[in-house]
Amino acid sequence: MGDGTGDQIIISNSFNYTYHNKGKYKITQTLHSLGGCVTSDTQIVNVYGNLNNIATNQPIVTIDNNDRVLTYWYKNTDAVNYDLYKSVNHGDLNFYQTQNDTFFTDSVNNDIYRNTYQYAVKLTDQCNQKSSLSISETSILLQGENNHNVYSTLNWNRNNVAGFNYIYDISKWRNYDSSIINNVYTNDYSDDDFYSDSSIKTCYRVSTKQRYGINISSNEVCIDYEPYVIIPTWYDITIYPAGVPVKAFYFKDYTVEIFDLIGRKIFEGNKIDHWNGGDYYTQYFIYRVNGTSKENMAFRQTGKILLVK
Secondary structure, eight states: OOOOOOOOOOOOOOOOOOSSEEEEEEEEEEEOOOOSSSEEEEEEEEOOOTTTTGGGGGOOOEETTTTTEEEOOOTTEEEEEEEEEEEEETTOOEEEEESSSSEEEOOGGGGTOOOOEEEEEEEEETTBBBBBOOOEOOOOOOOEEEETTTEEEEEEOOOTTOOOOOOHHHEEETTEEEHHHHOSSSSSSEEEEOTTOOOOOEEEEEEOOTSOOEEEEEEEEEEEEEEEEEEESEEEEETTTTTOEEEEEEEEEEEEEEEOOTSSSEEEEEOOOGOOOOOOEEEEEEEEEEEEEEEEEEEEEEEEEEEEO
């Protein structure tokens, strides 16, 4: 039968034979008539594999150029084409297209900053048999927030693959300064080293290795700095006799006004830390900050401070 099993003697008009391995087999059929005549013919038989076992064809999904999703998977020698399935934001996986290539570029433009994209594949062989749907893979959506320049908060979706725990690295850069935060085991991160006087924003990208060791990356997120003044909610002159301790971020210039609770202005200047309460005793005051950011944007901030004497 071409697979090393030897001759099969069949006294019948037809017969069945099962091959246990895929491959190309040469079958020679010999016919013996009752009158002693012998004839033979040869046929090449191609046996294809079972397409149901396609775990290695889980797609690899990564973000490229911050505006498109690249999806690719390993070539299966038994497949003649591939059915690609897609969903957005973990909806139902629906058939998207049939293709011969083992890669797909999905141009999503600015939607890359607000959506996740999930892909899976089915294989079709020369006998038009289709495999089961592969394990799906999802793009990494990175989002970030500025917390008054004190720190940034990053969060991203965790890829859900049974039995595999992802470990993430975070690339960080501003101007010409770059660094990598390694071995993050969660899908969020707070960066206390977010703000820099020498820049206008800090940028991030998350990456990890897919379960087969291939590196995959998220979109890039750049978080702009914002003008902000940190003024304490209470001020004790015995602790800070020189004046109110203040931190000002991302200002070109600013002034501070302080009012008592009936609206009288009792202080104005560009350095609130020069004000130590004057002749006033323990009570609440209202402050108002007026300023211009480094990008020449007008800014106003108000709040309340308790003077303790």
